[in-house]
Amino acid sequence: MAQIVRFGVSMDAELLAAFDALIAAKGYPNRSEAVRDMVREAIVSRDWEQESSPGVAALCIVYDHDKADLPRRLARLQHHHTREITATLHVHLDEHNCLEVIILKGSPGKLRRFADQVISARGVKHGKLVMTTTGKHLH
């Protein structure tokens, strides 16, 4: 079972006031949650930098489905990575443009290479790989 511990942080009163204003603007219920979020973010960044453990990522692309036989090429590329791809969400933005979010799980290096291949494909207008976490060990 999860065990909650408590530690003290000392801070100049003026800095704390600025912090309180910031977390109020962002909607945090309290300082602990804001500090935990910053800590988790720092840990997730470092995990991706060090490529130490399997990560979870979402690859977001916008493309024109009429272009360059793209749906078939994207489907083929994805079928070569079925072990890494968990699910794909497709949204029809307008008559031509599609947004696709591909959920990935695996080693950071592999996910980055797959993202490079998809983003570099002709007809893909914009692409971003969002690196997040399995959530394990991040309570």
Place this chain on the structure above:
Amino acid sequence: MAQIVRFGVSMDAELLAAFDALIAAKGYPNRSEAVRDMVREAIVSRDWEQESSPGVAALCIVYDHDKADLPRRLARLQHHHTREITATLHVHLDEHNCLEVIILKGSPGKLRRFADQVISARGVKHGKLVMTTTGKHLH
């Protein structure tokens, strides 16, 4: 109908060799596609900075569905933003952890504020807002 134009870029031979190595590593079919990708990325970044036109974004969060009545709170928060939310994809990462990707459309400021509210919620372990594009005018 789209009209394709062509322009020349002059470059030192050594810089071009380094560029060619980079785009080969990323899988680009040719230099034009790589240049177009960099141009589109610069335009999308600027559009979000200037908050000039409606954007498309994907909010990716990882959370523990057992925590703090979170599914109900997230559902409520989302139902207050049905005009901005197009679709939501939910993936069960393990017994406790969920990945949710929320597709958003609207003014950059509004999407950022909604993301702040979701990410700051107690129980949300990690969150990132990916800012992308409607694809319009970005051929």
Place this chain on the structure above:
Amino acid sequence: MAQIVRFGVSMDAELLAAFDALIAAKGYPNRSEAVRDMVREAIVSRDWEQESSPGVAALCIVYDHDKADLPRRLARLQHHHTREITATLHVHLDEHNCLEVIILKGSPGKLRRFADQVISARGVKHGKLVMTTTGKHLH
């Protein structure tokens, strides 16, 4: 005089262990200093985003001093901004390449526009604007 206050942060023991490993790797003397750094970084980022108060920045450029009459053009550009420029450090990287760091003080918008002008100049190979703080109110 500065007044130090203290507040408690509650955290899951496993997350705290990961945080402790991270701050040990980075060399922090204790958790308070690491938390204060994250808080100050969040405040500085937000100040630059909102362009609310005058900022301090360092513009770092690398250029070839033999190219395109660059030293004269850079000098002229800088002399049009003497109110914003505090000091400039010049390092001779090799026979051709120079690194110049220009310290700037002023409104975020003005500093960004000046940086755009310098970075876009012909002969400037690489440029980055580092946005930092006057240090005031950030104890």
Place this chain on the structure above:
Amino acid sequence: MAQIVRFGVSMDAELLAAFDALIAAKGYPNRSEAVRDMVREAIVSRDWEQESSPGVAALCIVYDHDKADLPRRLARLQHHHTREITATLHVHLDEHNCLEVIILKGSPGKLRRFADQVISARGVKHGKLVMTTTGKHLH
């Protein structure tokens, strides 16, 4: 001697118009220079990611010189890295706050670790490591 080559880029007319507006706003003299800047930026980013070759960096810190014996501790830290440090620029921001820019040359990993040590020091309020280039092979 440097050899200039020329290659063609094909682009949709509407995308090119948006690109032209962007580079005019940033002050680029022509499209070639804007494309070269994007290419050089992509190469520098990749070099730092892959830690493949020695880099040049500027570490920018803001600190209170009255705090925690900081000038002596920073001097000592810097004297342990004289092989990496080329020069240091110091600006007195106000009665208490100092901005220091430390120019570094060496392996990316070493420069990052040195930056971590300085930024984590008690009394350093804000710190950023700007990763740039020796300028070699980047014409």
